[in-house]
Amino acid sequence: MREQNKRKEALIYHAKPTPGKIKVVPTKKYATQRDLSLAYSPGVAEPCLEIEKDKNNAYKYTSKGNLVAVISNGTAVLGLGNIGPEASKPVMEGKGLLFKIFADIDVFDIEIDTEDVDAFIETVKNIAPTFGGINLEDIKAPEAFEIERRLKEELDIPVMHDDQHGTAIISAAALINAIEITNRKIEDTKIVISGAGAAAISCSRLYQACGAKKENMVMLDSKGVIRKDRENLSSEKAEFATHRKIDTLDEAMEGADVFIGLSKADIVSPEMLLSMAKDPIVFAMANPNPEINYDLAVATRKDIIMATGRSDHPNQVNNVLGFPFIFRGALDVRASKINEEMKMAAVKALAKLAKEPVPEQVNVAYGETKLAFGKDYIIPKPFDPRLIAEVPPAVAKAAMDTGVAKSPITDWEDYQDVLRERLGSDNKMVRLLIDRAKQNPKRVVFAEADHLDVLKAAQIVHEEGIAKPILLGRKETIEGLMASIDFHDDIPIIDPKAEEENPRKDRYAKVYWENRKRRGVTYYAAQRLMRERNYFAAMMVNEGDADALISGYSRSYPTVVKPMLELIGMAPGVTRVATTNLMMTKRGPLFLSDTSINIDPSAKDLAKIAQMTSKVIKLFGLNPVLAMVSYSNFGSSENEKASKIREAVAYLHRHYPDLNVDGELQTDFALNDEMLREKFPFSKLVGKKVNSLIFPNLDAANITYKLLKELDGAESIGPIMMGMDKPVHILQLGASVDEIVNISAIAVIDAQEKEKLEKANAKKK
Numbered sequence: 001m002r003e004q005n006k007r008k009e010a011l012i013y014h015a016k017p018t019p020g021k022i023k024v025v026p027t028k029k030y031a032t033q034r035d036l037s038l039a040y041s042p043g044v045a046e047p048c049l050e051i052e053k054d055k056n057n058a059y060k061y062t063s064k065g066n067l068v069a070v071i072s073n074g075t076a077v078l079g080l081g082n083i084g085p086e087a088s089k090p091v092m093e094g095k096g097l098l099f100k101i102f103a104d105i106d107v108f109d110i111e112i113d114t115e116d117v118d119a120f121i122e123t124v125k126n127i128a129p130t131f132g133g134i135n136l137e138d139i140k141a142p143e144a145f146e147i148e149r150r151l152k153e154e155l156d157i158p159v160m161h162d163d164q165h166g167t168a169i170i171s172a173a174a175l176i177n178a179i180e181i182t183n184r185k186i187e188d189t190k191i192v193i194s195g196a197g198a199a200a201i202s203c204s205r206l207y208q209a210c211g212a213k214k215e216n217m218v219m220l221d222s223k224g225v226i227r228k229d230r231e232n233l234s235s236e237k238a239e240f241a242t243h244r245k246i247d248t249l250d251e252a253m254e255g256a257d258v259f260i261g262l263s264k265a266d267i268v269s270p271e272m273l274l275s276m277a278k279d280p281i282v283f284a285m286a287n288p289n290p291e292i293n294y295d296l297a298v299a300t301r302k303d304i305i306m307a308t309g310r311s312d313h314p315n316q317v318n319n320v321l322g323f324p325f326i327f328r329g330a331l332d333v334r335a336s337k338i339n340e341e342m343k344m345a346a347v348k349a350l351a352k353l354a355k356e357p358v359p360e361q362v363n364v365a366y367g368e369t370k371l372a373f374g375k376d377y378i379i380p381k382p383f384d385p386r387l388i389a390e391v392p393p394a395v396a397k398a399a400m401d402t403g404v405a406k407s408p409i410t411d412w413e414d415y416q417d418v419l420r421e422r423l424g425s426d427n428k429m430v431r432l433l434i435d436r437a438k439q440n441p442k443r444v445v446f447a448e449a450d451h452l453d454v455l456k457a458a459q460i461v462h463e464e465g466i467a468k469p470i471l472l473g474r475k476e477t478i479e480g481l482m483a484s485i486d487f488h489d490d491i492p493i494i495d496p497k498a499e500e501e502n503p504r505k506d507r508y509a510k511v512y513w514e515n516r517k518r519r520g521v522t523y524y525a526a527q528r529l530m531r532e533r534n535y536f537a538a539m540m541v542n543e544g545d546a547d548a549l550i551s552g553y554s555r556s557y558p559t560v561v562k563p564m565l566e567l568i569g570m571a572p573g574v575t576r577v578a579t580t581n582l583m584m585t586k587r588g589p590l591f592l593s594d595t596s597i598n599i600d601p602s603a604k605d606l607a608k609i610a611q612m613t614s615k616v617i618k619l620f621g622l623n624p625v626l627a628m629v630s631y632s633n634f635g636s637s638e639n640e641k642a643s644k645i646r647e648a649v650a651y652l653h654r655h656y657p658d659l660n661v662d663g664e665l666q667t668d669f670a671l672n673d674e675m676l677r678e679k680f681p682f683s684k685l686v687g688k689k690v691n692s693l694i695f696p697n698l699d700a701a702n703i704t705y706k707l708l709k710e711l712d713g714a715e716s717i718g719p720i721m722m723g724m725d726k727p728v729h730i731l732q733l734g735a736s737v738d739e740i741v742n743i744s745a746i747a748v749i750d751a752q753e754k755e756k757l758e759k760a761n762a763k764k765k
Helices: 002-015 033-039 045-053 055-061 085-103 117-130 143-154 162-181 198-209 235-239 249-253 270-275 294-300 323-332 340-353 360-365 387-401 412-425 428-439 452-463 475-484 499-519 523-529 533-542 557-567 603-619 640-655 667-671 673-679 698-711 737-764
Strands: 067-072 106-111 133-136 159-161 191-194 217-221 258-261 281-284 305-308 443-446 468-472 548-551 578-585 588-593 625-629 660-665 692-694 715-722 728-730
Touching (some): 045 055, 067 085, 067 117, 085 106, 085 387, 117 143, 133 143, 133 162, 143 162, 143 198, 159 162, 159 323, 162 258, 162 305, 191 198, 191 249, 198 217, 217 249, 249 270, 270 294, 281 294, 294 305, 323 340, 323 387, 387 412, 428 578, 428 715, 443 452, 443 533, 443 737, 452 468, 452 475, 557 728, 578 603, 578 698, 588 603, 588 698, 603 625, 603 640, 603 715, 625 640, 625 667, 640 660, 660 667, 715 728, 715 737, 728 737
Parallel strands (some): 067 106, 133 159, 191 217, 191 258, 258 281, 281 305, 443 468, 443 548, 548 728
Antiparallel strands (some): 578 588, 578 715
């Protein structure tokens, strides 16, 4: 039943609200007749004539220079085999999505209905003028080798078969670093390669380019060791045939330094690992299940350096570390091809990046105290923001050095700045948020679990390992809803009104009464309040029976905030609670405060809200850059609404001089650095990318975040409660399932951080 539910979810994801995963979006104005006359007839004739004079002008006047074709015939789709061109289209669209979110490269996916090599090549050649590059995908071997070779020879744009070269580039970078850590020399390293497909052949060739010796390699296919005396070998397999008189993987592994797995799950036994040399290097890259289970491998050999294709283990060999950035560098210098030197440049850039200090944003995202170069960190993480500024320049330089760049780069610092700006178009923050929560899931009370959307969100956080849900509400109702969505796991369900909960209710009521009896609360009133789910949920968190709580789906914000403030209260040193919403905008993450609580905060309140917001931003591994916004700029109005912003900024500048904050500022100046630099060059925000707006009142903040969400399609995470003593997060009325899932991840991270703080304080004592 669970698999059926997952299947249904995947189908709905691809079908709704719009079929597919990518679309074409205009990049020019088109509102007026004048715009349309420039976009099409008669204005379009001018760039056409310029391109007719010089075909290179296509890069100047069209999208060609940032457009890649992802092309397949669906003959070797990962895990699915030869499923045909139409069935491969969702995979190709997915590849296009990755190109866009990691390197801001536009993609048309092209599915070709032929298995004939000549026909395939001819088709690609005929459509090539449209594109700045060609990414070949999921084409079976040995045809893939010939297709790529001939297209590289016959086209003057970059062509790369990622299945061959992506894994090779990433694993080669990891291998270089693993060999360094184990004090080996690559030319003496004995390597076993399990698999003889396109990826395995490409990996083996690239390892040789890095210095490995062919005589030290043993390759295996489904029939066993590929030996010189075997008949009917393809030219690619013959290239790596060994003279050694061995037949099996067991024999090949004896004394081997390195195992490269590009085959299938569970073919490596603990005994094989034990027969390897000291400090074995094992890259078990079969997906989704590696050639040997990670936990089993590291338990068998304490001295192992292990990599897999999975994100839930250290050292993930993920092609997304390569192809977006390799094509980015190739496109940006208009390379005529992707040659071996460019691929090697990517290898070296990735290997080098793993040795450099890791930004706090990456540590935070992956739930690590401090990632550092070593056996569990030999390759950068896929969401490392430095990748786009390091790998494309290395590839571009190699293209220039080898004479295949038609448009050389002269200002490398400016180029890296442009590359960093491209990161603003993605939504990686949500993925980082979820991944971080999954590192240490906490018990989260869903106070309104008898509402279908809340229950759906609880199901997702449970199945994805984001949190450990506790469901509050009428048990019969919740169980009925769970059955309707195939949610059959053994999840705690608690009905605060049920008789069986009386002992717990009595315990909570007594604690509550003891704390509030001198403030007019009777024991009877305390018992009655414990029948209300928000009071009950808050006491669960207070008493350590849960780590965090989510509420607010079906009730107004103020009615939910009240019991939380009564029972849980503010954190030590906090005088005002507030909320911030993280908006995933096209320019990158943007925090808006205060979106839900303080109607008309004073200058001092605004300063406190700014401080708390900066702490939340740091929680995401980002450097806070805050603009205190208004309808005026730096004293252009004497109205009290503007002057309180100036007072708040002055307070922050006096007491927190290291905080990047300024105002009062109109929003367009806050978000447009060029405008700010021209009119207000003295501002502390000049040259910095603002990632938070602090609003003068609740009206402005709440209206802005909802406008962004509805009109711009920006994903909202929040409201994120700031200043509470325990992890409490209150939803906006009628929040979507995705919003509930996201705020659940926030609640888990909040609980993780408060747990760390408690432990740190306990140590001090």
